[in-house]
Amino acid sequence: xxxxILHNCITRVLGLxxxxxxxxxxxxxxxxxxxxxxxxxxIAKLASEVERLKATEKEMRDSL
Numbered sequence: 001x002x003x004x005i006l007h008n009c010i011t012r013v014l015g016l017x018x019x020x021x022x023x024x025x026x027x028x029x030x031x032x033x034x035x036x037x038x039x040x041x042x043i044a045k046l047a048s049e050v051e052r053l054k055a056t057e058k059e060m061r062d063s064l
Contacts, residue, residue, distance in 0.1 A: 005053065
């Protein structure tokens with residue numbers, strides 16, 4: 001169950017980011033610096049969320 005939550009989170013994030021990048025490349029050939037910065041910030045937030053979920057999972061395992 002916990003693995004599914006993490007997998008779903010990662011899949012959802014990639015699903016949101018990848019099409020946006022692909023469309024940006026198709027339309028503009030390359031993303032603007034501001035778009036890249038925005039995506040980097042989103043990825044950093046998601047990475048911290050993944051770490052939080054991992055910590056929660058570890059706490060749940062330890063409590064069992």
